[in-house]
Amino acid sequence: MLSRRLLMGVVIAASMGTSPLWAADEAPDVFVRRFTSEMMELVRSDKMIKAGDLNYIATVVDARVLPHLNFQRMTAAAVGPGWRQTTPEQKSRLQEEFKILLVRTYSGALTQISDQTVTVKPLRGSATDTEVLVRSELKGRGDPIQLDYRLEKTPGQGAGWKIYNLNVMGIWLIDTYRSQFAEEINAKGIDGLINTLAERNRSNAKK
């Protein structure tokens, strides 16, 4: 029960995206509310997502979710201090493999989305903050699902907010990977981590 809702929360959150038109200086909580609703609408209305077509979901994620994430920052945070020592090529491979891992893993839970509604909690902090925490809750059947986002303001007028971490039911997505990545880097180096990720993605794809 708990785990299924957790899965669903991750998916909804990870699949947020879409709508290139936004107000000049949209408040972060407004952004989160709009986004979550739009994304849930998309999943509800798109049969191919519901059917769990992985390739299709991956293209949807690329087109509609990724523009609203600072995925480089997310990967860097998961990799930890080792990120500084990586070459540009290693950086892009790390991001690519990490992305495939996340998409593959969480797309299965998309079928869980049905009649949930999102409630965004009042924002704390000041209006000039460039990094904020937005807390929200998904309500459907059963206990509500906690869904929090860390957002950064993109420099420039009206450039909007980007997500750089995500909390589902008390668990921060990126932090979950940090120790595993550190173990891997420590044992086999950055290239070892890239290989491990690639291998895992290959074996997941065969299932």
Next chain:
Amino acid sequence: MISETRRRATRLALASAVLGLLTACASGPTASPSDPLEPMNRSIDRFNTAVDEAALKPLATAYKKHTPDPVRTGVRNFFSNLGDVWSVFNNVLQLKPKQALETSARVAVNTVFGLLGVIDVASDMNLERNKEDMGQTLGYWGMPPGPYLVLPLLGPSTLRDAGGTAVEITVGDPIGQINDPWTYGGVFGLRLLDRRASYLQAGEMLNEVALDKYTFTRQVWLQKRRSDVYDGDPPDEPELPDNRQSLPAKPAIKP
């Protein structure tokens, strides 16, 4: 009466034996400061996985396959309702009157109108479950979690939470009131099956997402418990240095 006392004593003895065993174990050379008991934890984890693969998982899969959805939901609701009783008690211990009242109202409504908890009427009335256990209560009053601990058969825990679990098993579990050993065994088994069945999908996901299942589970568990103690809104934690990261530590990276 005597058998009741004796059974309690047995369970308490069992729980303390497990704890005693755990604290007596020395940590090995590969232990990290964030997980001093890692070598022992990993072997208990291997044991748990073996038991799960051999018995629990196949049974839970069969249970899920051969019982209709409404039946399983009813079973789950029934045990959740029993669990809510312990939450009420812990809400009181944490001086949370609103949550204690709300959760007791849940128990009352579901027990009376929901056929002893089988139907979750309270959720439709927007009476939320405020889940609290003894580990959270101890954390609420300032007790640190202590080292990460994998308990035999029970799985992930911490030293503090294991203490809480021992108390719960001894005095806080309504199923413990059942006197007939066969009924007790049956109900206990059904609850175990229900819990395992609800994690089947997550278990599959874990296989795909985790590079190292042990480390992944530990991270998720420790974060989740910390969040639970603060009711989902924990203060920011200072970055913990990971001593096994061989590369020199640098300040937070801005890409």
